[in-house]
Amino acid sequence: MTKLRVAVSGVGSLGQHHARIASASERTELVAVVDPNEARGREIAGKFGTTWMATLEEVMPKVDVVQIAAPTGFHHGIGVAVLKAGKHVIMEKPLAATLAEGEALLQALAEARKANPKLVAAVGHLERFNPAVQKLRELGFKPRFAEATRVSPFPMRSMEVDVIMDVMIHDLDLLLALVGKPVKSVEAVGVPVLTKYADVVNARLKFEGGGFATVTASRVARKKERTLRAFGENAYASLDFAAQKLEVLRLVAGPEGPAVKPETVDITEGEPLKLELEAFYEACQGGIQDFVPWKEAFEAMRVADQVQKSVETSLKEMLG
Numbered sequence: 001m002t003k004l005r006v007a008v009s010g011v012g013s014l015g016q017h018h019a020r021i022a023s024a025s026e027r028t029e030l031v032a033v034v035d036p037n038e039a040r041g042r043e044i045a046g047k048f049g050t051t052w053m054a055t056l057e058e059v060m061p062k063v064d065v066v067q068i069a070a071p072t073g074f075h076h077g078i079g080v081a082v083l084k085a086g087k088h089v090i091m092e093k094p095l096a097a098t099l100a101e102g103e104a105l106l107q108a109l110a111e112a113r114k115a116n117p118k119l120v121a122a123v124g125h126l127e128r129f130n131p132a133v134q135k136l137r138e139l140g141f142k143p144r145f146a147e148a149t150r151v152s153p154f155p156m157r158s159m160e161v162d163v164i165m166d167v168m169i170h171d172l173d174l175l176l177a178l179v180g181k182p183v184k185s186v187e188a189v190g191v192p193v194l195t196k197y198a199d200v201v202n203a204r205l206k207f208e209g210g211g212f213a214t215v216t217a218s219r220v221a222r223k224k225e226r227t228l229r230a231f232g233e234n235a236y237a238s239l240d241f242a243a244q245k246l247e248v249l250r251l252v253a254g255p256e257g258p259a260v261k262p263e264t265v266d267i268t269e270g271e272p273l274k275l276e277l278e279a280f281y282e283a284c285q286g287g288i289q290d291f292v293p294w295k296e297a298f299e300a301m302r303v304a305d306q307v308q309k310s311v312e313t314s315l316k317e318m319l320g
């Protein structure tokens, strides 16, 4: 099969891994990396045997796919340009910095699909490709009550967005996918600590159909933790994203009444970003359509927006 010609836009902390995977995949040829920071662009281009370009316009006619890993504030502008050029695109999460920009991207996609209905537009919600998460979904586990925690020490980047858009968005997207129902109401508290935006946030979500979740995100924690604990119908699941471990306990009928039975869960570890990009490449080549669509990523943004609004209200109350 003809290889997809790829450009990676933004090769910072995460984009370098996009470049590494695109340069090594059998499905792709990494035509160029694009970054306004010449030293960084040249460094990554050299490392992965490709060319550095200062702007995407220079390389756009030569590629089939653009992987966008530029800072979130640039997602909208770059995304619209890529769609106008009719290229497949995977956008890093969050889809956009604001709901208005997210909506504009969805509109641009609808326009581009008029010319090419097979255009693939994915979002990098890579936790969906975490093997432990995939196993949880394979088991058909539907959380009724869930507790998600995603905390880390301050990363010294993504300071232009709050911890909700930067970090919590992963769990919002995942919970929407797992529960399979829209969020009905949101109550949240949070405070800025090291940036002018909320750096630590706790949100309680109520889903249509009766599911609940509490979600905690912090970028000012002492150590890293990325976990999900959830109760479903007669089952409990505990998932560690970083370790790719999943424990499932089932409530079964025993000789002396209900008993709790641990279930062995075998997981084949894998790099979520690589699994995500390979699935995206396959979709671009007309194979299985397994990626996170822009529409679903936008729904996660909508919930993130509700969390932001609730945090604002609670902050006003706190400060009197």
Ligand SMILES: NC(=O)c1ccc[n+]([C@@H]2O[C@H](COP(=O)([O-])OP(=O)(O)OC[C@H]3O[C@@H](n4cnc5c(N)ncnc54)[C@H](O)[C@@H]3O)[C@@H](O)[C@H]2O)c1
Residues within 6 Å of the ligand: 009, 010, 011, 012, 013, 014, 015, 034, 035, 036, 037, 040, 069, 070, 071, 072, 074, 078, 092, 093, 094, 124, 125, 126, 157, 158, 166
């Ligand atoms: N999926 C995930 O788990 C995950 C993890 C980290 C970051 N991200 C997302 O990836 C994006 C980038 O984050 P990061 O941590 O790599 O940031 P970063 O600051 O480390 O890197 C961003 C890079 O983009 C370059 N850049 C700036 N403006 C640009 C433009 N207009 N066009 C192209 N490149 C440009 C910068 O020079 C820099 O090299 C953000 O949207 C972030 O939310 C996702």
